Amino acid sequence: MAALEKVRDEAPPKAPARGRRPSRPRGSVPAPGTTPGEKRLAASPSAWFVWSGMAAFLVLLLGIIVAVVVDSFGRSWFDTWLPAEWTAQWYAESWDRFDLTHVIGVTVGVALAVVVLSVLIGVPAAYLLARRSFPGKRLVNVLFLLPILMPPITYGIPLATVMYAFGLGRSVVAVILVNLVPSVPFVILTMTPFIEQINPAIESAARMCGAGMRQVFTRILAPLLVPGILAASILVLVRTVGMFELTFLVSGPQSDTLVVAIYRAMTSAGGGEARQLISAMAVMYTTTMLAMLVVALRFVNPTQLVAQVKEARDD
């Protein structure tokens, strides 16, 4: 029985001799006459099915993006394929009309404040959760997981009620506080694997040399954690700029972020604003988000966040 267990434990063989095998597309038997490494041009029916599904998704996606962009540059676009005239004036007009200087200022300010605060609060907690065991650790873990698992509206409405009760409603402070609720747990979740990767022996060595907790943090951990902190910060930045529900619940005209401003313009009473003005705003929003996400993807591979990734072998 024990021997059987042992065999079963060893069952996943560690990829013997991977260098010696000729590389070849996975899932296809090489046709006779093809050299190893050459890929077949004709795909299997299942692959066609997948690719056509993806094509449909892409058509929908690109259609949506291009439609908004075209709309934001067009004039008098009614029952035709393309607008009759092209213009860039919607941008200038929406900038003035919705006071975008202020809105974008608020958005950037809120996002930066949330990033800094959530990193300052989250990283030490993530360190403890990754390295130490203490009574009540499971409870603390659950406490930090709940805000991510629950729909924002669920805790957002009581939270907003409290904010209004404290007289913070419609203020920038309230927007920042509300956005911290999902951000801090998110930082903790993102940072934990980064901290686990650091060899504890380095910290022990520093302590042996007489470094206190603060010195270990500022001189040892902080430099090693810079990539992780950057990754977490950028993800929090993207999330905060894109966060609609929570911000919407507590913000007012003076503290709207860009997403909320777009939503308010779309739903404003009495038929509201010209569609093109909103499209122009939406394009500006997406461009900002895209720029941030491109930067984010340079620092962090999204698929690495959840699991330890083993790069799929190319065979």
Added chain:
Amino acid sequence: MTTAATGSRGSTASLRHRLAERGIDSSLWLMVPALVFALALFVYPFSYGIGLTFQPGLATQEKWGGGVLANYVAFFRDPFVFDSVWITMRLALPAALFNVLASIPVALVLRRRFRGKRLMTSILVLPITLGTVLTAQGLLIFAGRQGWLNRALMATGLVDQPVQLVNNYVGVMLSLIITGFPFAFLLVSSYLSGIDPSLESAARTLGAGWWQRFRRITLPLLAPGLATTFILTFVLAFSVFPSARLVGDAMGSTRVMSLMAFRAFGEQNDYPMASTIALMMGVVELAVVALVLAWRALLYKGSTGGKG
């Protein structure tokens, strides 16, 4: 006297030592800011909200009765409110299921190495930057009555009349898929990359076809990860709010719970009722999550990937 002093000092030292052995020492102060944050901004407001649900407004009390429980009576008795539970479920469950199931084959295909893989992944991640509001605006323009989609369908002769794709159930569903699918895809592909590829190679050496390899090797290992992905996409779809209002039929087929909660909060200023609906949202959602987690606990959670 001196012995007592040394004795007490000795006992504090040993107390500290004993505490440190059980994991309590001064480094736990690092946790304090996070705990204060969680208590002040999450636990306290949440308890406050729960307390609020038992302080119904006068209007609610008069209309529905039930004393302190008037809010709950109103929630379960008022069909306009209670039906929103089913409406939300009818949107969120199919959307989450579709997103998870559709991302399996796509993740499998994109696991191979091929030209343009990075581009493909980036395009699939693109909708995250759109956000629900721009997706709604785009759907209104692209899939509206005069949009390109309907024009193309009419031009090819597939339909005679423009198809109604927005301001109804279909519009919200489309927007949930556009925003939720990339998310599910990212998660599934990361779980997939955690599965040791040599397992599949071994199965192939033993003569298993692609379906057998998928059914017997990949799927069982991936299932716990799929459950996690389902939960996260479900949470995302469950709290749909902007798109239900913007591309949906806010008073009819897409009258979801979050809309009702916001209506009570922002338009009627009935904070107790808003908290009640929000709380019930949490209860319904956690019930689904608990069911999925219970099922997930039955699955394999061994050492090789996909476990989440």
